[in-house]
Amino acid sequence: MRVYSGIQPTGRKHLGNYLGAIRHYVTGQEQAWAAGDEAIFCVVDLHATTVAYDPRELRDRTYDTVALLLAAGLDPERSILYRQGDVPEVPELTWLLTAVTAHGDLNRMHQFKEKSAQQRELVSAGLFLYPVLMAADVLAFRADRVPVGDDQRQHIELMRDIALRFNARFGATDGGEPREILRVPEGVYPTVAARVMDLQQPEKKMSTSSGSVEGTLYLLDEPKTIEKKLKRAVTDSENPPVIRRGPDKAGVSNLIDVLAAATDRTPDAVEASLQDARGYGDLKAATAEAVVALLRPIQERYAELRGDEAAIEAALAVGAEKARALARPVVADVREAMGVGPRRR
Ligand code: AQP
Numbered sequence: 001m002r003v004y005s006g007i008q009p010t011g012r013k014h015l016g017n018y019l020g021a022i023r024h025y026v027t028g029q030e031q032a033w034a035a036g037d038e039a040i041f042c043v044v045d046l047h048a049t050t051v052a053y054d055p056r057e058l059r060d061r062t063y064d065t066v067a068l069l070l071a072a073g074l075d076p077e078r079s080i081l082y083r084q085g086d087v088p089e090v091p092e093l094t095w096l097l098t099a100v101t102a103h104g105d106l107n108r109m110h111q112f113k114e115k116s117a118q119q120r121e122l123v124s125a126g127l128f129l130y131p132v133l134m135a136a137d138v139l140a141f142r143a144d145r146v147p148v149g150d151d152q153r154q155h156i157e158l159m160r161d162i163a164l165r166f167n168a169r170f171g172a173t174d175g176g177e178p179r180e181i182l183r184v185p186e187g188v189y190p191t192v193a194a195r196v197m198d199l200q201q202p203e204k205k206m207s208t209s210s211g212s213v214e215g216t217l218y219l220l221d222e223p224k225t226i227e228k229k230l231k232r233a234v235t236d237s238e239n240p241p242v243i244r245r246g247p248d249k250a251g252v253s254n255l256i257d258v259l260a261a262a263t264d265r266t267p268d269a270v271e272a273s274l275q276d277a278r279g280y281g282d283l284k285a286a287t288a289e290a291v292v293a294l295l296r297p298i299q300e301r302y303a304e305l306r307g308d309e310a311a312i313e314a315a316l317a318v319g320a321e322k323a324r325a326l327a328r329p330v331v332a333d334v335r336e337a338m339g340v341g342p343r344r345r
Contacts, residue, residue, distance in 0.1 A: 001031065001032060001035045001037050001144050001145060002032065002037045002038050002039070002040070002141065002142060002143045002144050002145070002183075003025075003028035003029070003031065003032045003037075003038075003039040003040065003079075003143060003144070003145050003146075003147065004039075004040045004041075004042075004137070004138050004141050004143030004145075004146055004185070005021060005024075005025055005028070005041055005042075005146055005147050005148060006041070006042040006043070006044040006047070006084065006134070006137050006138075007021065007022070007041075007042075007043060007044065007065060007069070008043075008044050008047050008048050008065075008208075009043050009044070009045055009048055009058065009061040009062040009064065009065040010048050010051075010053070010061060010208055010209070011061070011208035011209065012064075012208070012218045012219070012220065013064075013065065013068055013208075013218070013219050013220075014196075014206050014207075014208065014216050014217055014218050014219065015196055015206065015216075015217040015218075015219065015258065015291065016149065016193075016195070016196035016205060016206035016207070017149075017208075017219070018072065018219055018295075018298075019190065019192075019193040019196055019258065019261045019262075020148070020149030020150065020151075020190060020193060020194055020195065020196060021147060021148055021149050022068070022069065022072050023072065023073075024147035024188065024190060025039070025041055025069070025072075025074060025079075025147060026072060026073035026074060027147075028145065028147050028188075029041075029073070029074060029075065029078050029079040030078075032079070033078045033079070038079070038080060038141070038326065039078070039079040039080070040079065040080045040082075040141050040143065040323060040326070041069060041074055041079060041080070041081050041082075042081075042082055042083070042084050042087075042137060042323075043062050043065045043066055043069070043081075043082075043083050043084065044084045044133075044134075044137065045058055045062050045083055045084050045085045046084045046085050046090075046091065046133060047084065047130060047133060047134070048061070049126060050115075050124055050126035050127040050129075050130050051115060051118075051119060051124070051127060051209070052119065052120070052121065052122075062083060063306065063309055063312050064306065066081065066083075066312050066315070066316065067302050067305040067306040067312060068219060068298070068302055069081060070301070070305055070315075071298045071299075071301035071302040071304075071305055072298050076315050076318060076319060080319050080322045080323055080326075081315065081316070081319045082316060082319030082320045082322070082323040083316050083319075083320065084137065086316065086317075086319075086320035086323075086324075087140075087320055087323045087324050087327060089140055089324060089327035089328055089330075089331045090133070090136050090137055090140050090327065091133070091136070092331055093136040093139065093140050093327075093330075093331050093334060094129065094132050094133045094135075094136040096331075096334050096335070096338060096340065097132050097135055097136055097139070097162055097166065098129070098132055099338070100162055100165040100166045100169055100170075101131075101132050101135075101158075101162055105158055105161070106128055106129070106131060106132070106158075107128075109130075109131055109154055109155070109158070110154055111130070111131075111151075111154070111155070112127060112128060112130065112131075114210075115127055115209070116128075118209065118210065131155045131158050131159070132162070134155055134159065135155075135158065135159035135162045135163070138159055138185050139159065139162070139163055139166075139182045139183070139185070139330070140326075140327040140330050140331060141323075141326050141327060141330070142182070142183040142330060143183065143185050144183060144185055144186065145185065145186055145188045146159075146185050146186065146187050146188060147188045147189075148187055148188070148189065149189070149190070149194055149195060149196075150189055150190075150194035150195040151195060151205055152187065153187060153189070156185075156186075156187035157187075159185065160184050160185065160186075163182040163183065163184045163185070164184055166181065166182050166334075167179065167180055167181055167182055167184075170334075170337040170338055171337060181333055181334065181337050182330075182334070190261070192257055192260050192261045192266070192267060193257045193258060193260070193261035196254065196257070196258060197250060197251075197254040198211045198212070198215035198216065199214065199215040199216070199217070199229055199230065199232070199233040199234065199251075199254070200212050200214050200215030200232075200233070200234055201215055201234070202233075202234055202250035202251040202253075202254050203250050214229055214232065215229075216229075217229055217230075217291060219295060219298065219299070220299060220302065221295075223292040223296075226288055226291050226292055226295070227288040227292070230255075230284045230285075230287050230288040230291070231281075231284055231285075231288070233251060233254075233255060233284060234251045235249075235251040235252050235255070235280045236248070236249050236251060236252060240279075241279045241280050243256065243271060243274045243275075243277055243280070243282075243283050244256075244271055245257075245267060245271070252280065252283065255280075255283050255284065255287050256270050256271060256283070258287055258290075258291065259283070259286055259287045259290055262287070262290035262291050262293075262294045263290050274286070332344065
């Protein structure tokens with residue numbers, strides 16, 4: 001059971017990234033370790049170049065993200081942690097996979113539609129091809145499970161289609177089932193807090209590139225800032241206030257989900273525990289307390305790790321070597337099946 005996931009080194013990572021993805025990387029790491037298989041995690045610096053960005057900052061943001069992943073519990077002894085740009089097999093596979101990717105499918109991607117609308121100067125071809133690069137990331141490692149937040153469902157479905165189409169086109173056998181040259185992976189989504197919403201605009205997901213600073217809980221926010229942002233979180237005007245989830249209660253539902261995820265309870269248990277609350281203030285205070293407690297050890301560990309960039313580079317170099325050793329034979333199989341380069345002996 002091989003696990004794979006990637007995260008962008010853009011901006012400041014937020015609670016949505018943690019509850020929707022990072023904490024499940026650690027679970028995936030432990031499951032793969034117990035099963036004697038690999039868990040592979042990537043800081044996707046090449047993906048970060050698909051929108052306007054500052055090249056002077058990219059490397060620093062990569063170090064931030066690596067330090068955060070280590071602080072959250074990724075252990076290079078138990079999993080492979082590498083930087084996307086260090087593994088050239090992946091962009092090569094991206095190009096090869098474009099042969100079985102439909103232009104129309106890429107055009108339908110929500111993320112492409114949203115992010116291309118935000119670009120002021122250039123909608124890059126890289127932004128359009130983003131999902132193919134993401135497919136290559138995962139498929140290069142023949143991963144089985146991909147822990148991601150709910151916003152990545154469409155990309156995961158496309159990745160599965162690309163793998164199936166590749167096998168059907170290039171793995172065809174005489175009359176039999178196509179060979180599984182590429183493994184068809186499955187997305188693994190959290191049961192609670194799969195989509196953490198913005199505190200100020202709870203109908204929109206918490207996000208790095210859109211949304212407000214006030215609506216976003218950053219993983220490195222001070223406890224006082226977390227309390228303040230949660231105190232000001234948008235709820236609703238139901239009178240008397242009722243702490244329950246519902247389609248008409250986006251803000252309250254989001255707080256219940258965050259509190260449930262932060263305290264490892266179900267949303268139903270959280271609702272029941274707040275039956276006698278005086279109002280939304282109690283829900284906000286309980287959520288702030290839980291989030292501060294959840295993030296404290298990560299923040300402490302991050303502060304210890306982030307300063308030593310040489311150690312981070314050294315860890316990434318080890319990860320890149322292991323990642324390349326796994327990706328190389330897969331890309332060689334793909335080239336062979338596609339008739340690219342010399343025949344393999
Ligand atoms: N709001 C969210 N709730 C749950 N999971 C989320 N993820 C992102 N937002 C939420 C998950 O975090 C992982 C890493 O995502 P990314 O590499 O896209 O990192 P990001 O750029 O920081 O994520 P954003 O905020 O979603 O960025 P923009 O604004 O650029 O779109 C993924 O598994 C993702 O599902």
